[in-house]
Amino acid sequence: MKYLVLIAYRPGGWEEASDAQRAEWMDDHNRFHATVGSNIVAGEALAGPDAATTLRHKDGQPTLTDGPFAETAEMIGGFYVLDAPDLDTVVEWCRILPKGYSLEIRPCISMDMSA
């Protein structure tokens, strides 16, 4: 099964962190990659919400606005798509990631586009 792991954290965390802290976070991600290996289908770090642009349709017209689609206390900073047999496996892997993260774990579903 494929799972999306959305990574959220308090904005500014990285900028305010010490070198030692940043090194620790990098370590966590490295261990994550080493453990999960080829079960990582995709994964990216994201530029901050300041760099986001949102597209919606208003009155039938596509409209762009500056910023993320939701202003929240935590910002989405990255994601992984993982291939795992079950939820418990994903959770076990996610425990390796930095403790300051809030992680939303969502199963991907297959949409039958042919019907």
Place this chain on the structure above:
Amino acid sequence: MTADLDRIWRDEWGRLLALLVGQFRRLDLAEDALADAFEAAARTWPRDGIPANPAAWLLTTARRRTLDRLRAEAMAARKEPLLVVDARTQEEAQRAMADPGDGPAALTDERLRLVFLCAHPALAPEAAAALTLRLVLGVSTADLARLFLVAEPTMAARLTRARKKLAVAGVPFALPSAQRLAERVDVVATVAYLAFTAGYAPGSGPDVVRAELAGEAIRLTRLLRTLISPYDDQHRSATAHLDALLALMLLQHSRRDARVDANGALVLLPDQDRSRWHGDEIDEALTLLGPFTEAPSPHDRRTTEVLLQALVAAEHAVASSAALTDWRRIAGLYAVLEERAPSPAVRLARAVAVAEADGPQAGLALLVDLDESLPHSHRLPAIRAELLCRAGRGVEAEAAYQRAISLCANEAERTHLIARLAELDSGQPRGR
């Protein structure tokens, strides 16, 4: 006949359900099919006699029903999400069902798997509690609704959502790894205690005690204790936790017949008729607690919390009358508990014990900082009122009782508080 079938239901439901789930990977179909099978048994066994192997009969019937439903779904081109069950488990379940023999051969720890499936942290605790009782013990949706104080369709919807979440999110029908076992047992224990407290002291509604739900939670905890033993670590941490939990439940449960009087009104602990306490349950609990006090060893925080609460309950249980209660000892236990796991509820309980041991002023002193932490609790003003009363501070006591009454949602407790206020007003405080 009904008694026989009831017994078979209680003993076999969880195990048979687990086998069906293992093969067919569908909670909803498994439950429906097994329920249908029991219904069929209720209809045909009085006529044809109880089969030589009742469990096998039920399982075969349920299996047939499930296959019928699956065929119907295939025709309707419906696809329900399946539970994650590894191939080997599925094969074992299939074999276990195909081979009648002397009884359905066990799938390895099928019931334990079921417990860990439903009492999973991915479910909200209340949903997990209801689903666990339903799937592992076979408590009906109607009974669950009544016991958790919701309408039946609400409970049915809650269970459906929970089943769906388990399947869609891929919660496995499997035992947790050895490394994670104690942690997961913790979650199950929380679920069991949630079910127990829902029966023991409901927050709202007229009943003081719903002994049935508490009894089912105890049954669940017993089952879990039995099943977990082979998997426990060398320190027997999971078993220790469950022993302490079971002791606590038994001690609280043992008082069920004394908590209400003939009119259904609440009877507080000091006023309870102790001859109505269930001595056999108390004895069992004390036996469970023995090893903890005879050979104390360090336990994880959660076990320590439960153990301390059980030891407090044990102090009450061994006192043959309220006057003989060792309040100093209880206050000491609460002091330790407050150190390990501080909470406003613990502080409240400690204040009561200290008041009994050292007088109402000492107890009141401990209540001073609590209003912020417990803004909606009726228990805080109620206890404060009681202690103010004992300290001869009638005017303040009255105000506190009024506040408690305005905050209390449980009818039985509310009635009791109103009566206490009336006693106070009439200038006849109860002698202590």
